[in-house]
Amino acid sequence: MGYIRRLAQSISRMDGKYYDYAKTGMAAENEVYVLYTLSDGEAHTQKDICDEWHIPKTTINTVVNKMRADGMVEIAKVDGREKMLKLTKSGADYAERALKVIHSAEKYAIERTFERYSPEFVDALEAFAAYFMEYEENDG
Numbered sequence: 033m034g035y036i037r038r039l040a041q042s043i044s045r046m047d048g049k050y051y052d053y054a055k056t057g058m059a060a061e062n063e064v065y066v067l068y069t070l071s072d073g074e075a076h077t078q079k080d081i082c083d084e085w086h087i088p089k090t091t092i093n094t095v096v097n098k099m100r101a102d103g104m105v106e107i108a109k110v111d112g113r114e115k116m117l118k119l120t121k122s123g124a125d126y127a128e129r130a131l132k133v134i135h136s137a138e139k140y141a142i143e144r145t146f147e148r149y150s151p152e153f154v155d156a157l158e159a160f161a162a163y164f165m166e167y168e169e170n171d172g
Contacts, residue, residue, distance in 0.1 A: 039160070053137060057130035062087060062095045064134070066105070067119075067127040075108040075116035099123065 054064040065085040069076050078096055082089050096117060099105040104123030108116045119127055145153060 049137070050134065053134045054130075056133050059126075059130040060095070062091055063099065064130065066092065066095050066099060067123075067130055068134075070105065070117060070119045071124065071127040071131060073119075073124075075118045077111070077114040077116060079114060 050064070051061050054061045057064065059067060065087060066081055069081045069084055078089060078092050081087070081092050081096075096105055100107075104120055104126055105117050106120050106123075108118035110116065
């Protein structure tokens with residue numbers, strides 16, 4: 033099996049595992065992506081989240097509106113037309129609980145990977161993703 037197929041299957045398995053871990057953390061998959069982004073303590077726009085996770089804006093808007101209604105997300109400020117979102121204290125506490133298994137699994141996986149491969153592995157994967165997106169944007 034070629035490298036590209038192995039890479040694509042690995043990415044698909046990881047995506048599936050994130051979905052499984054999201055269920056374990058009692059959060060919906062798309063909610064996990066919002067929590068993951070906002071859990072860095074910084075303010076982000078819905079567009080930031082959409083771009084980072086490649087999820088439609090309507091989907092993120094639905095998740096954010098629910099999280100705002102539940103008191104987990106607040107508008108930190110408005111930057112032009114974009115609302116800057118931030119987790120509330122209860123949202124940050126929820127994110128910590130919901131992402132605990134994911135963060136533990138990521139830590140385990142990266143430590144094991146770095147025992148065998150250099151941290152340049154991450155740089156190489158980022159480069160591959162950038163080239164892949166570049167091709168798509170330029171239509172070949």
